[in-house]
Amino acid sequence: MKEKIKKEKLKIAMIGHKAVPSRRGGIELVLTTMCPIMVEKGHDVTCYNRSGGEAENEYAGTVKNNMYKGVKLKKVFTVNKKGLAAMTSSFSAAICASFKKYDVVHFHAEGPCAALWIPKLFGKKCVCTIHGIDWKREKWKGGFGSKYIKFGEKVAAKFADEVIVLSKSVQQYFMDTYRRETVLIPNGVSRPQIREAQLITEKFGLHKDEYICALSRLTEEKGIHYLIEAYQQVKTDKKLVIAGDTSDTDDYVKKLKHMAAGNPNIIFTGFVSGNLFEELFSNAYVYVLPSNLEGMPLSLLEAMSFGNAVIGSSIPEITDVVENKAIIFKKADVANLRDKLQEVCDDKNMVLKYKTGVADFICSKYNWNAVVDRTLELYYGK
Incomplete structure (x- = not known):
């Protein structure tokens, strides 16, 4: 006993x-x-x-x-x-x-x-x-x-x-x-408060289900450069929102912003917290975590606790968490990530399937x- x-x-x-x-x-x-x-x-x-x-x-x-x-x-x-x-x-x-x-x-x-x-x-x-x-x-x-x-x-x-x-x-x-x-x-993870889009509309012109969201420290192992490259090849009117800040990685952040230059649909919000953070997660179409390396990604738990459909890379630290409740792409494979993004942008029912019940699943598991x-x-x- x-x-x-x-x-x-x-x-x-x-x-x-x-x-x-x-x-x-x-x-x-x-x-x-x-x-x-x-x-x-x-x-x-x-x-x-x-x-x-x-x-x-x-x-x-x-x-x-x-x-x-x-x-x-x-x-x-x-x-x-x-x-x-x-x-x-x-x-x-x-x-x-x-x-x-x-x-x-x-x-x-x-x-x-x-x-x-x-x-x-x-x-x-x-x-x-x-x-x-x-x-x-x-x-x-x-x-x-x-x-x-x-x-x-x-x-x-x-x-x-x-x-x-x-x-x-x-x-x-x-x-x-x-x-x-x-x-x-x-x-x-704690069960969050779901918020309607207000601050994100005022600050960034974002509305519910109109954007793909990534939230992390902007460091190379988080794979945001894969996401930007893949997104640039997707045919969609969904915006790409990258929330997060440098972590002694200013050169990498400059690289990301250079990659995104000229595309008004890629938005860098900087560090977010409080109501702004809650609104971003409450209203995203899908959440993407393209990491090469993780410990235990809290942003993943939080994204799912808000009821988000998730696209994640094929590292064990992600796949062990999501089980069969998320869409997985091959780590560091830009073409595979592009295909998964195109698939969700073209199929609302697929996104709805991955949103359904995911908050209950993650909040009871963790x-x-x-x-x-x-x-x-x-x-x-x-």
């Missing part, structure tokens, strides 16, 4: 994110969602935020006295330069946490795990979540960043008391590479309360 989670209050430190509350990245959204649930369940949670930067408008007024929904927020020393921010903030946070009475210090992402040995040295229970194999990302390839992140991965594999992964493929990677047992706890409960089980010990 499965042992119930013990009720003793835990003091928990979270390290490795940019800021809470925020939705500027997957890790930030995970912690912004999970940590208040942990507080509701009676635990003491502190998030070590990087210094500098402000919360998005949707979180304005939610932080009072360095608290967000009961979650304590502490800023740590950060060198806010490309390649140094994550490193300096995670080491600063690890040192701070080592001298506090935490029961669990939870590191997020491979790079920040390079500092995991510090609280471990002080006898803390250290848990890490591997949100993806980050050293493989294009922006780090071949340089110091890639080597440093891989070092963090090795530290996590060797010293962490528990390693959480988000997908079966990453779980297999850790077993094959390090003979390290890991625990699979995928991300969750539940944040269950994610938090499984994480707490790990904190206490199996």
Whole structure:
């Protein structure tokens, strides 16, 4: 019989994110969602935020006295330069946490795990979540960043008391590479509020079902260049909306905008949040995720929670999530993506088929309360 989670209050430190509350990245959204649930369940949670930067408008007024929904927020020393921010903030946070009475210090992402040995040295229970194999990302390839992140991965594999992964493929990677047992706890999703098109009409001239939507950080592994190239070959009056911002990838963003130059039907919205984000997902015709590399794509879960038909690439991190509830194209195959886009643009009934019941499917399969409960089980010990 499965042992119930013990009720003793835990003091928990979270390290490795940019800021809470925020939705500027997957890790930030995970912690912004999970940590208040942990507080509701009676635990003491502190998030070590990087210094500098402000919360998005949707979180304005939610932080009072360095608290967000009961979650304590502490800023740590950060060198806010490309390649140094994550490193300096995670080491600063690890040192701070080592001298506090935490029961669990939870590191997020491979790079920040390079500092995991510090609280471990002080006898803390250290848990890490591997949100993806980050050293493989294009922006780090071949340089110091890639080597440093891989070092963090090795530290996590060797010293962490528990390693959480988000997908079966990453779980297999850790077993094959390090003979390290890991625990699979995928991300969750909340049922959203569906909104009529208002702000998106005012800002971008968009109406319901008139556009194909992609939302992600604009980094090369997300495959937005495949989408633009494929879309340019599709015969349709549907617009292509690309929502998201640079992630130390300004050259790649310039490349995307150069590819789209001269086509008024390709719209770059920049970073979106709050009502604007909800309207974009509520009114899209289809959502496309053309990634080469993912951890556990929260934008995919969110798109489906809004009832969107999805076209996704054939990587396991996507296909394992969607099962038979989405349209899959061959990874990095522009011609195959073009054909799938043309198919959905020509067949409204096909789109309706993939929209029907998809929100119920994804919201029941991936539940944040269950994610938090499984994480707490790990904190206490199996």
